[in-house]
Amino acid sequence: xQTFRKSERLCTxxxxxxxxxQGQGFFVYPFRIVYHGLNNPNLxxxxxxxxxxxxxxxxxxxxxxxxxxxxxxxxxxxPPSALFTHPVKIMVTVSKKNYKKATDRNLIKRRIKExxxxxxxxxxxxxxxxxxxxxxxxxxxSSEILPYKEIESKIILTLQKLKEELxxxxxxxxxxx
RNA sequence: AAGGCAGGUUGUCUUGUCGCUUGCUGCCCAGGCAGCAGGAGGAAAGUCCGGGCAACACAGAGCAGCAUACUUCCUAACGGGAAGCCAGUCCGCCCCAGGCGGGCUGCGAGAAAGGGCCACAGAAAACAACCGCCUGCAUUCCGCAUUGCGGGUCAGGUAAGGGUGAAAACGUGAGGUAAGAGCUCACGACCGCUACAGGUGACUGUAGCGGGGGGUAAACCUUAUGCGUUGAAAGGCCAAAUAUACCGGGGCUUGAGGGUAGCUCGCCCAAUCCCGGAGGGUAGGCCGUUAGAGCUGUUGCGCAAGCCACAGCCCAGACAAAUGACAGGGAGUCCGCUUCGGCGGAAUACAGAACCCGGCUUACAGACCUGCCUUUUCU
RNA sequence: UGUCCUGUGGUGUAAUUGGCAACACGUCUGACUCUGAAUCAGAAAAGUCCAGGUUCGACCCCUGGCAGGACAA
Numbered sequence: 001x002q003t004f005r006k007s008e009r010l011c012t013x014x015x016x017x018x019x020x021x022q023g024q025g026f027f028v029y030p031f032r033i034v035y036h037g038l039n040n041p042n043l044x045x046x047x048x049x050x051x052x053x054x055x056x057x058x059x060x061x062x063x064x065x066x067x068x069x070x071x072x073x074x075x076x077x078x079p080p081s082a083l084f085t086h087p088v089k090i091m092v093t094v095s096k097k098n099y100k101k102a103t104d105r106n107l108i109k110r111r112i113k114e115x116x117x118x119x120x121x122x123x124x125x126x127x128x129x130x131x132x133x134x135x136x137x138x139x140x141x142s143s144e145i146l147p148y149k150e151i152e153s154k155i156i157l158t159l160q161k162l163k164e165e166l167x168x169x170x171x172x173x174x175x176x177x
Numbered sequence: 178a179a180g181g182c183a184g185g186u187u188g189u190c191u192u193g194u195c196g197c198u199u200g201c202u203g204c205c206c207a208g209g210c211a212g213c214a215g216g217a218g219g220a221a222a223g224u225c226c227g228g229g230c231a232a233c234a235c236a237g238a239g240c241a242g243c244a245u246a247c248u249u250c251c252u253a254a255c256g257g258g259a260a261g262c263c264a265g266u267c268c269g270c271c272c273c274a275g276g277c278g279g280g281c282u283g284c285g286a287g288a289a290a291g292g293g294c295c296a297c298a299g300a301a302a303a304c305a306a307c308c309g310c311c312u313g314c315a316u317u318c319c320g321c322a323u324u325g326c327g328g329g330u331c332a333g334g335u336a337a338g339g340g341u342g343a344a345a346a347c348g349u350g351a352g353g354u355a356a357g358a359g360c361u362c363a364c365g366a367c368c369g370c371u372a373c374a375g376g377u378g379a380c381u382g383u384a385g386c387g388g389g390g391g392g393u394a395a396a397c398c399u400u401a402u403g404c405g406u407u408g409a410a411a412g413g414c415c416a417a418a419u420a421u422a423c424c425g426g427g428g429c430u431u432g433a434g435g436g437u438a439g440c441u442c443g444c445c446c447a448a449u450c451c452c453g454g455a456g457g458g459u460a461g462g463c464c465g466u467u468a469g470a471g472c473u474g475u476u477g478c479g480c481a482a483g484c485c486a487c488a489g490c491c492c493a494g495a496c497a498a499a500u501g502a503c504a505g506g507g508a509g510u511c512c513g514c515u516u517c518g519g520c521g522g523a524a525u526a527c528a529g530a531a532c533c534c535g536g537c538u539u540a541c542a543g544a545c546c547u548g549c550c551u552u553u554u555c556u
Numbered sequence: 557u558g559u560c561c562u563g564u565g566g567u568g569u570a571a572u573u574g575g576c577a578a579c580a581c582g583u584c585u586g587a588c589u590c591u592g593a594a595u596c597a598g599a600a601a602a603g604u605c606c607a608g609g610u611u612c613g614a615c616c617c618c619u620g621g622c623a624g625g626a627c628a629a
Contacts, residue, residue, distance in 0.1 A: 004196070007208085009497080016497075090495070102222090103528055106501095114502045118198065148502070224558090266584085283609090284618080296575040297615090343612030395610050395618040396573085410557075410629065460629100533559085539621065 004117040010091040010135060019135040024165070028158045030142030036135045037166050086126040090116065090136040098143050108140055115152040123159045130170060136162075 023036035062103060092112050094105045116138075125135060146154075 006197095006499095093497095101528075106529065110501055114196080118502085220576080223621090294573075406557075537620100 004113060008086045008089060010089040010137070016091070019137060023135065023137075026161065026165070027141075028122055028154055028161060030140060031154065031158060032139040032141050033162070034137040034139070035162060035165075037132055037169060053103070087124055087132065088120070088134045088136055090138065092138045092140070094140045096139060098140075104145060108145060111146075111148050111151050112138055112140065115148070115155040118152065119156055119159065123163070126163055127166075130166075132166060132170070134166070 010019070019034060019036045023034045024033040025032060027033070092109050094108045096105070099105045099108070
């Protein structure tokens, strides 16, 4: 399905911090890509549901003092859209410094989201085959507004490169264990 | 008909595929699917003004500060708007030292409260005497020369003339005088007061009386009027979470500190408290949050801004932030070709709600309407 | 969403009761040198972000815009 719902977007403050602190990145003009693959198949899901509420479940991932200082961890309520019902959560960023007008920023973000919506399906099946979940950010760095077709071709290029990177990570990790 | 100026209205339509979001209904279960209905603007922008709304425990006073400034009206209110008055400027007409009409501009109270400032130039820039003009039985000066005359010096008078300047102390004529001067007179211009007439009023006209030393208040200031402060990141409820562990200072009714935001006074609160350092926790949901000084139409009142009455209508509600993408067709505008049927191409603006209203300002492809001006053609 | 600040040669800064737009670095030309650097001499380069207004006169005062920046979670 070529959908793009709220649950497919990265809209939680803590996930954004996680992505930008621990994620890797590369450039494909005009994007700067930041991604963070959660590719351990034995890991508990990042969020779980219980009694109709959504909770965060990353206790063993956190540093020790942090967990000691917060005994009630990990029982914290979250909005339903934070749930991982899809393998990827993405966010799109266009700098206000490069584009003063809100109309221009809206246009670029809508084109990127549209291109992602049309071409994400191959990437989804790729991730579901390997049981990987992924956080993703597109940062638009060009100083001129590119037409839709060019953006779409660059998105396809980006997804190709992402697959290669994630494949390399997955092959490196079991050998490290 | 074309062009220009001013004002107002409007600011692309439609089909298909995929997609986002809100509300309602239904079905599997807290999400998805299906159906129906809705989904950016005239400026949503700049944040320049004014309000609504909310919090600051309960009355305040004075000073300071800020804003405004012709009149009347509109408005919830305004620094906004309408109509006028006055001033400046431009144009046209006429019976042309003037008058009338029209357009544009104006933060347009007070300089007869007070000081401050007015560069350069100029004698002098604000209680004006440098040169000039005039007077003197003032003179131990000089020359001619003999009780005088001329010059100098001294003491006075005088704003008629003087290369300046943005600005020079009412203008012209006559009288007057030693020389002069609104010193006096006539005419004219200006300012103030009084009376009468018109107007709600700013003000205008006429008559009389009085007056003769500038400008600057969008520099200080004075007068009048208004203003408590902070903004939805206000504020309320729910959920989750923890620690004052430690260090320094102050205070406990003889009061640290706070309400109180520039100051002072007054009033009130106040002890496991206050300030600083160093740390710890949270980053989620709901309300506020879309029915309102609301929109549309008609009649009436008013020069107008606007107001009253009646009828009808419900018109985005996101929250790491939706309202979109692609393809085809149509419309109007411009360009090229033309067999006048069309064909091909280009461009289709400014710009995106973030608590909500009323204004102002700024940006804007094109289309339409009204008024004025210019040119051309026809009658 | 709100509050505040700043715009002057190519660059960084002055200019103050409102009275000639100045200085340094850089640029260009010449001299010195075999050549360059340094040094010396000289020149050009803004009319003060824009548009109005007050004033005799505006970088300065007032109004409205434009651009840039800072702060508040």
